Amino acid sequence: PSYLISAHTKKANLDNFFKLYSDRNVALIYNSAHFADADIKSVAANGKIVYHVVLNEKVTAAQLALLPKEKLVDVRDSFNKMQRNADYDGVEFFTDRHKLVGRRICAVGDYTITGRSLDIGGGKPGAVAIHVSYKDKVTADIWMEHFVSDDKDRDVGDVSTKFLQAARKLVTQVDLRPKEFGSDFALLAY
Known part of the structure; x- marks a missing residue:
């Protein structure tokens, strides 16, 4: 299960998500940088999170540094x-970006030829x-x-x-x- 963090996501939303899937590994998908660094640091320490997926550079450099590199997936629309x-x-x-796998991130993703939005x-x-x-x-x-x-x-x-x-x-x-x-x-x- 994955949770999409948007500009409207509250820490309580994530806490409920973690409770709902307390017996499962999960992923977080970051589409906003509005979370406080302390909340990011707290979430990053959760061992049940197997992937932190960052969409289109939607977190700050400081927040990115708080996420564990061995669980970090960088997804960008390069088309x-x-x-x-x-x-x-x-x-x-x-x-x-694939050259960073194993050094600064664990995986990369893209939208191939469709881009973020399908027209x-x-x-x-x-x-x-x-x-x-x-x-x-x-x-x-x-x-x-x-x-x-x-x-x-x-x-x-x-x-x-x-x-x-x-x-x-x-x-x-x-x-x-x-x-x-x-x-x-x-x-x-x-």
Whole structure:
């Protein structure tokens, strides 16, 4: 069980949560820094908490230092979301937070290509974009590469043709740089 700490959470709310799950390990998810440092320190000492998940840097540096590193999970929205698929282009840095695992945090998380909020749209897309993450072979940083269809107008072509245009670009790069992209079921399907 996990409890989401928001700006409205009171220490009494957490105490009730701990009582409700007194026989279980739990996780706390921090989406606000409004708790007093003393409360954070008190909560951090609770042995039943197996993870302290911090969303999008929503705690202060001082509070972060109070949380046990061996239980700290850092979750960030690193995807640079565009309004339209046609707006994506090329390669961009995604994250290097995984390099801190075992030193300053126990795990990392992200929202991959959806971002923190899922935007539901409709209608025929102007372009099809495929977003693929890969590890730079020199720095081990994670980068995101965007493969966009050649056709980018809603009134030109169909979705399946646009998908194939983007997929061909992806497959070409994977064939040229197999060590960066690696191999998995998704890439094999492309």
